[in-house]
Amino acid sequence: MSQPSMTTEIHGVLDALIRRCSSQNKPSEVSISSEELSCLRNAFLPSQSPHTRAKSFVALSAFCQAVRNSKQPSAEPVAEHLAKVFSSNVQDGLADTKEDDVLSSISFLVALFQVDASSASIIFREDGVITSLMDAIDICPSDNVALEVAHTFSQACGHKTCREALPTDAVQWLRTIASQTKNSALRAAAAVALVKLSRGALSDSDSSKIVETQIDSKEQMDLVDIMKGMTISGNDLSVLSDAIEGLVYMSAEPAVKEILSQDPSFWKQFFSYIPKRKINDPPTSIPSSIIYGIVTVALNVCAYKPRVTEEETQMLKLRKLANAGKMTEAQDNPLDDDSHVRARCKLLVEVGLVGALSAIVKVTDSQGVRTGIGCTILYLVEEKENRGKVLQEGGAKALSVIIRTRMTEARKDKARNAKHLALDPPDLQAIQALAKLAITSAPFQVFGPGEAVLYDAIRPLTQLVLHPSANLLQRFEGMMALTNLSSANAEVASRIAAADGLLNKVELFLLEEHKLVRRAAMELICNLLAGSDDLFKRYSESSSKLHVLVALSDVSDVPTRLAASGGLAQLTASPVACVKLLALQKERHRLLQIFVQLISPTSDSNGEQGTDQARRGLVHRGVVCVRNFLTSLGGETIKDLSSEIVAAQLPKALVTVAQEYRNTNNAPVLVPAAEALKLLLDCGVEVSV
Incomplete structure (x- = not known):
């Protein structure tokens, strides 16, 4: 088998593969040669440069996408087809005795989990693969091989079918590695795998697996300390990525939320990894996974329990009864009540979370990250006392950037629905956060000086009232924010009154049984009557x-x-x-x-x-x-x-x-x-x- 070893050869093969997959005129002929497979596998070696590994991800993703696009409805499922394409390449490498061949196969499988988890899961569960991974640790007793095996288990533990296939000796190996102190990178990777395994098993149906993989409270706190320590030291980006990934999973635990929120030194170091570049500066070298992790950990720590209706409460009770025989985590942890969440939000506001989130908005276009930021700020502004600080540290400006970007994208997709912009329900969270700020502060404090920014605010706030997925609280706060905005001047009020479909919806809320919603609708109409001549005329002439x-x-x-x-x-x-x-x-x-x-x-x-x-x-x-x-x-x-x-x-x-x-x-x-x-x-x- 030809194995290109020179970097220039690898890049040449990768570039050719990317071009062919991106410009495929006959999708049915998508294929990959053995030389390309070997080259692609070697490109994922840890010893390769970040640039080479990044290009290999692009090539692997391009090929997988080309295969997805080429498959006919009656053809073999894409995941199974991809697994057949890659399986022998992985298994051959694992069967070798040379460390580089073993390492390249394991690294490739780790990458495949990140690009196409379904096909990677199939390969992982094939006969002999897990055994070969465990054997590789003994055949090639190096930290590099052990680290990639730990990364493989970490990726696999994120998927139920792979968790079910993981044998007891693999779990025990992870526990042993996570407890050693000689190699921090290896320790972090094993700890992340254990956290994923434990949390994932809680939602699995196999109760015996839950007992086998469960982490007790002391072990959990030890893992948290490990992750925090690695995050604060931050000497190695790969270790940092693993540590933050572990915190992403563990910060969903109420006890962990409390510990993290009360450690300002941790947050200050955490925020120091956010690039300080401006929008037009060269891209940052910080992995996007770290940026995503920072936002997700903050989101978890600040998250309030979902507000449920009476009907939903009854459904939850029935679900608890149905799951009474299973070992599920208690859902009513007192550390997750509103008073504890408010205290955590206040602590994070004080350590500069809003400024950190505002900085992240400037350095990433990731919709997932920006959605997380909007949701986090929504939690922070739930408490009125935090809103002034949020405004001071650029929270409203960050929300405006997030909203403006999504509104622009949604406007392009409006052809799919003539009535409403193609906003997704999570997009409404950033708008709701901005609405909360607009309710309690003067318009110029929230949106800035000048009338143009006030005009721009009308459309998203209107969507908060009109969107089919908006809940009653969002509609209520949208009307309240528009009421305050309409007080800016008559032109703003006129534009609000002229917003397509808004007044019809607001007038329906005048008949709403909920007192506060009815009040908000009436207050908005009262304000608009003062500024809009057209609305004044319409009401003057209507007996109803x-x-x-x-x-x-x-x-x-x-x-x-x-x-x-x-x-x-x-x-x-x-x-x-x-x-x-x-x-x-x-x-x-x-x-x-x-x-x-x-x-x-x-x-x-x-x-x-x-x-x-x-x-x-x-x-x-x-x-x-x-x-x-x-x-x-x-x-x-x-x-x-x-x-x-x-x-x-x-x-x-x-x-x-x-x-x-x-x-x-x-x-x-x-x-x-x-x-x-x-x-x-x-x-x-x-x-x-």
Whole structure:
């Protein structure tokens, strides 16, 4: 078998393979020669340069993809076909006695797991492969071979079928290697394999395998200390990658989350591996797996338990009963309750996590990494106290970059769905995090100076309300953020009101049973009425929309009443709207009573939210509504309505307000109240003082 040994020969063969697979005109003829297989296998040797190994990954991936593209539906499954192509090459190398041949075969299998795990799993489970791997440790007793075997087991332990095939002696070997202290790289690789094996076995159906591979709490903490130590020392990138991979798996454990969160020196060193280059600088030499690992560990430590509905809670109980006989990890660990998560998030904010995540956004285009960053920041801003620090350290800017990139990509795919951008549900997490920041801070603090950035924020926040996969909390926070954004200026409000499909959705939420969602919808509409002439006109001319606002001015929730009556106070400035309201009064005979309930000092019986400030707000809106309404009606109509006006006790309510506020110099209340009283007196309506 020809085995090119020179680097130039290897690169030449790899380049030719990549070109052929990338420009394959006849997919059915995809093939690879024995020389190319041998060359590809040798290219993965640990002694090869990073550049050569990187190119070999590209070549292997290109070939596997070309095979996938060439397979017909009736043909042999791709994984089985690839396994047949590579199996003999791997097995021949393992059967050799030369260390380089053994090492190249094992390294190739490790790489194949990363490129096409399905075919690698098939080869791993073939007769004699695991035995050959264990024999290789004795036949070629070198650290290099042992390290690659450990890496192979580590990759295999990520897959259920391979875990089930792993014999007891292999597990024991991993335990022995993980406990030695002479070779840190070997120790890290074995530790990662054990962690994957233990955590994976918990989800497997074979309970005997769980017992066999389970790591006790002391062993787990020892492994955590090993990983932390290797991460802090960081002398070797390959060791660092293994250590961080181990922490990725172990940081899903509540006890490990607590330990990591309380070690600021660990995080400072952890963050030091993030490249400091600018976007246009040459690519970093730090492996992407390290960047991914940093984000994933932070995400795990900061993660809140999923919020579940009552129905989902019942389903979880049933699932627990069904799994009662299995050794599964307790799901209600107190270290994962909200108070512990809040404390961990606060600690990580203090050690500079937001700045680290912002730096990562600048150095990677990986959608997976950026999605993880968006989710992590979402957890951090769950607590309002963290939001100021998140803004200071560039969290909003990082979120904006993530969102803008995804929106651009989604816009290209919009042809698949005419109504909604092709955003995936995880994309909404970054938007939700930005919405939380926009709810509690001024728009310019979140989005920056200038109107253009405010306009850019409208589209993603609108998607948070409209997206089919958005949950009720996301829709609620999207509306809240848009309400705050609309307060920036009239043009922003007009653009929000004109967003395709938004108002129809928001108006549906006015009928929502959930009090806070209904309130958010009403507050958004109230703000938009103040800035959008088109929306103002639409509401002024619609009896049904005015009827909804009148009804919501009479609900028990004071903030909703404030928003609805605020909208009415604006709309009653329109004669057209007042004609519609007059018709409503004649039909239902409730409008004047609702106005009185707004302005009467005794009308606010809601002790939960009925603060003095809220009551004054209702009075102000009520007297403006009455003044505008009466002014628009004119004298003759007021005289016709006089009996209903008196029956509703409107004059008495206005007099009471005037008396209560006469010594306060509160012109916004006193002036419209006085003007309304004068209109009644001029029309001969009896007013009792």
